Amino acid sequence: MTLRRLFYAYLLVLHGVAAALAWHIARGSVWGLLGLEAGLAVSVAVGAWLIDRLLRAHALVRESAQLLEESDYTTRFLPTGQIEIDRLIAIYNRMADALRAERVRVREQHHFLQSLLEVSPSGAVILDHDARVDFVNPAAARLLGPDVRPGLPAHAEGSVLHDVIDAVATAPSALVTLPGGRRAKASRGTFMDRGFSRTFLLIEELTEELRQAEKAAYEKLIRMLSHEVNNSVAASNSLLGSCLVLAEQLPGEARSDLEGALHVVMNRTSQLGAFMKAFADVVRLPEPTLAPCNLHDLLNHLRRLMAAEADRRRIALVMELEPVPPVDLDRTLMEQALVNILKNAIEAVDHDGRVVVRTGISGAQPFLQVEDSGPGLAPEVRAHLFTPFFSTKESGQGIGLTLVQEILTRHGLAFTLDGPDGGPTRFTIWFGSH
Structure with missing residues (x-):
């Protein structure tokens, strides 16, 4: 039963008892009985009026609590003419204005930070309280790969994110090697979210620098x-x-x-x-002179050039060439780069394996990929890819990949070299279509 009904029930019972007593006392006098009954009627009316005014404040509190519970800060109460209730209404309206303004400010700030992270060239990864990925901005997705996504355990064995977190476990920042031989500075920090500490990672690519x-x-x-x-x-x-x-x-x-x-x-x-x-x-590498080039013609020429070495090592040189449009490149320089890539692939297999050369289109972008069935890239080797003078060969000079990197970079082409320990290893070059 509501408080209003309790008050009215109490008022009716009280005046009912009073009416019975008045009738008993004044039953000998009609006018006296009528006077008592009239007085009781007035008393009931006055009591109901007072209870209604009293319960308005209670109704105001109840409605205010419901609006706050629903996070509705747009509704306002109008003055009633009662000093006490109008004071409560004024306080509530000011509080609702302040809460609404704060919510708008927080939303605008959140939208600004969200937009900032979306366009930031630095990768950002935010973890939740259970050490799972909660947010990945586009730059982080580009640097870490599509496998790093919301919901992924941060310490999933074998993931790129796991390696990054390990690198910054004992220091606030560290240089890390990312897929494709790219290098970046990873930093780790924390922030407070609703009273709890959360971890974030910032990844800044330093490959070009x-x-x-x-x-x-x-x-x-x-x-x-x-x-x-x-x-x-x-x-x-x-x-x-x-x-x-x-x-x-x-x-x-x-x-x-x-x-x-x-x-x-x-x-x-x-x-x-x-x-x-x-x-x-x-x-002394010259700047590339770009001209439309048919990749298939170039690769078929290189197959004839490398066939003797592949046959000598009993390596199958397989061409899986899907149609691609002409691409802008310096054929002489690109041939020099691809010879080094194919030579490395053949030497990585050593004997009795295969090297696959692929072309195709992915995401409207032509690509060329050289895959070998060699032992893959050990972690210590992956960390030094494209480092000048670094070589795993006894007689190697360590300039082959440096030359390849310089040629591809001068062409403005994106490329990756990656492969798990155990193989296969893939060198992929992405071209802009002509």
Whole structure:
């Protein structure tokens, strides 16, 4: 039973008892009885009026509580003419105005931050209280790959996000290697959300910045070494040539031995000069002259070029070429890059395997992919992809992938090199259509 009904029931019972007593007392006098009954009627009316005024405040509180529970801050109460109730109404209306303004401010701020994260070039990942991914902005999805999505456990074994979190577990920031050999700075922080601490990750790609810094360093080193070695080789060859002339004055057997030794030394100095020229070619790489190119023609030419080496190692060189439109590139430079990519793929397989060359279109974008059945990329190797002078081969110079990276970057092409430990390894190049 509501409070209003309780009040009215109490009022009726009280005045009913009073009416019975009045009738009992004044039953001998009609006018006296009528007077008492009239007084009781007036008392009931006054009591009902007072109860109604009293319960208006109660109704106001009840309706206000319901509106607040429903988060309705737009409804306003009008003054009633009662001082106490009007004071409550004024307080509620001011409170509703303040709450509504605060909600609008919070929503606008949330929308601003959401928009900022959506267009930010830095990746942002927010975890929930259960260490699951709650939010991934487009930059983070691009850097970490499509597998990192809301709902994914942050510590899922084998995921890129797991590796990033491990890298920043003991430090606020760290350099990490992402799929495709890209490098980034990962930072970890926390913020308070409704009284609880939550974790966020910021990932800033530094691939181009690090590449430029490394390029400046190795260009300076190569120029210095090339200058010193070429000068030394030229002087040495000149002296060795003079020695060959002098050797002609020696007796037969001694002359033959000396000439043989001098030719060995001259051959080694020539090889040293060729070795330095390979490094210098990376520094002196020309800017690409772009022209429409048929990828299939280029790849069929490269297949004929690499067929002998593949056959010697008993490696199947498979072409899976789907139709693609002509692409803008410098054919000479791109051929140089693709020769290095195919050579690396064949050497990774070593013997009795396969190298697959694919073309196709994904998301309206032409791509070229070279996949080998080799052992894949070990974590320690993946961390140093495209690092100048780094090589896993005993006689490797570590300039092949550096040259490939430089050529593709000058073309403005996106590319990835990735593969799990155990294979396969895939080198993918994305082209803009002509």
